[in-house]
Amino acid sequence: MTDLHTHAEDIVAQFSDHLDLDVDDVEERLDNLVNEYRVPVDEARRSVVNSYLDEADLDRDALGGGGGNAAVGLAEIDEDEQWIDVTAKVVELWEARSDSVAQVGLLGDETGTTKFVAFETSDLPELADGAVYRLENLVTDEYQGNFSVKLNRTTTITEVDEEIEVGDDAETVEGALVDIQSGSGLIKRCPEDDCTRVLQNGRCSEHGDVEGEFDLRIKGVLDDGDAVHEVIFDREATEALTGMTLDEAKDMAMDALDTTVVAEEMRADTLGRYYRVSGPQFGRYVLVDDFERLSDPIDAEAALIEARSI
Amino acid sequence: MSQAPTREVARRVFAREFNDASHTFKESEDERAPVYLLLPTGERANRVFLVGTLTEKEDVGEGDEYWRGRIVDPTGTFFVYAGQYQPDAASALRELEPPAYVAVVGKPRTYETDDGSVNVSVRPESITAVDATTRDRWVAETATRTLERVGAFDDEGDEYARMAREEYDLAVDEYREVALAALEGLDESDELNGDGADAPAEH
Numbered sequence: 001m002t003d004l005h006t007h008a009e010d011i012v013a014q015f016s017d018h019l020d021l022d023v024d025d026v027e028e029r030l031d032n033l034v035n036e037y038r039v040p041v042d043e044a045r046r047s048v049v050n051s052y053l054d055e056a057d058l059d060r061d062a063l064g065g066g067g068g069n070a071a072v073g074l075a076e077i078d079e080d081e082q083w084i085d086v087t088a089k090v091v092e093l094w095e096a097r098s099d100s101v102a103q104v105g106l107l108g109d110e111t112g113t114t115k116f117v118a119f120e121t122s123d124l125p126e127l128a129d130g131a132v133y134r135l136e137n138l139v140t141d142e143y144q145g146n147f148s149v150k151l152n153r154t155t156t157i158t159e160v161d162e163e164i165e166v167g168d169d170a171e172t173v174e175g176a177l178v179d180i181q182s183g184s185g186l187i188k189r190c191p192e193d194d195c196t197r198v199l200q201n202g203r204c205s206e207h208g209d210v211e212g213e214f215d216l217r218i219k220g221v222l223d224d225g226d227a228v229h230e231v232i233f234d235r236e237a238t239e240a241l242t243g244m245t246l247d248e249a250k251d252m253a254m255d256a257l258d259t260t261v262v263a264e265e266m267r268a269d270t271l272g273r274y275y276r277v278s279g280p281q282f283g284r285y286v287l288v289d290d291f292e293r294l295s296d297p298i299d300a301e302a303a304l305i306e307a308r309s310i
Numbered sequence: 311m312s313q314a315p316t317r318e319v320a321r322r323v324f325a326r327e328f329n330d331a332s333h334t335f336k337e338s339e340d341e342r343a344p345v346y347l348l349l350p351t352g353e354r355a356n357r358v359f360l361v362g363t364l365t366e367k368e369d370v371g372e373g374d375e376y377w378r379g380r381i382v383d384p385t386g387t388f389f390v391y392a393g394q395y396q397p398d399a400a401s402a403l404r405e406l407e408p409p410a411y412v413a414v415v416g417k418p419r420t421y422e423t424d425d426g427s428v429n430v431s432v433r434p435e436s437i438t439a440v441d442a443t444t445r446d447r448w449v450a451e452t453a454t455r456t457l458e459r460v461g462a463f464d465d466e467g468d469e470y471a472r473m474a475r476e477e478y479d480l481a482v483d484e485y486r487e488v489a490l491a492a493l494e495g496l497d498e499s500d501e502l503n504g505d506g507a508d509a510p511a512e513h
Contacts, residue, residue, distance in 0.1 A: 307493050
């Protein structure tokens, strides 16, 4: 039942540019085929989509989805176990950490990027870095709020001769900086190759006691009164935000014989101010690529006019 | 989705409405469950963010330092109290010289007086000196959030609006008037000052 509802929502979304469909109507038509006439869901969906295509006087291709799967932008995936078709570019290939994984990396389309995984058991042709493919029958996957796509045995891979401008899926969030969390300011990172873990009391959770390397970062919280956004400023962004360089921070900590003075100084200079930041979302965090302090005087007259209309 | 406990949003509320609040509640039996202050316009607040003018500060502690600050917004006065368990906020209050624009992130605290009335104050997590434009931005933002809450107050589906109607006997339209007056105040100071931002800059 809910499954049909999901399909109905997909269909409504697929036609959103062309027809103003009602989810309940679509679901009723699917339900009629599936439960009354015992048509398999996929076939029922195909049939319903076809009838709407006729109604809208469209070709199937106009919907972007070839096989009746949802046409969803990679950065717009927000559902687990959804079957989708995409045309995407292989943006990055990573080293597989498990023997069962054939390939892992990033796929990108106009909307942005998402992680993909292909398993050994699926026995698929290899994707080449930088190439663009038409991929049909991918399944979406969710882990701790992060979405990815899985290639599987039924996935068809067709290399296509087109260039894709991979979208920038940066999030932009704004609000008052209401907290700078522990682990901010002057920190030490593990120096081992490919390990950049932040040390806790001089220990890396992977490599034990190590001679750490100093770095700057801020783990902050932007709050607009309706929602909170956790953001991470890397060294460059932290230096731009606070006006304090890594060397100055080290000197300050040296003088005080205490690294916590750095975060304290940063708190005094930034907490309670309004900022807008943008950058990719990574788990709970927005990694700050760009930020601006919202320091322009507000237009009180405009605010008043808007407020009176609420 | 993520199972990590979600951080409580810092609500925007003017002093007038904040000080009218008195009802607190929890949403689970858990001893460590967050305590919410019910705002009269129908929202739960476990944390608030406010910006105003620190007009007075006083160490009211007996023995240990215990700082009280009065922070004024266009509608009234917030009271903030910081002692040894809020060392950052306490040292900020110790060092600030009123009058000064300050931004405060903190938790609402209620206290019942001998005559049965309830006083509301803020236990600060942080207090920082800010400039006039930050303060103006807060006033505008808080007016907007207040008007949005007043607008949703009669919404039957709004759990906290319903709770506010049950717990309080207050005319929420007043908060609408107060919010609009606060914005009008900003607009007037714009006209007086040209750009509305001529107060001393930070630092």
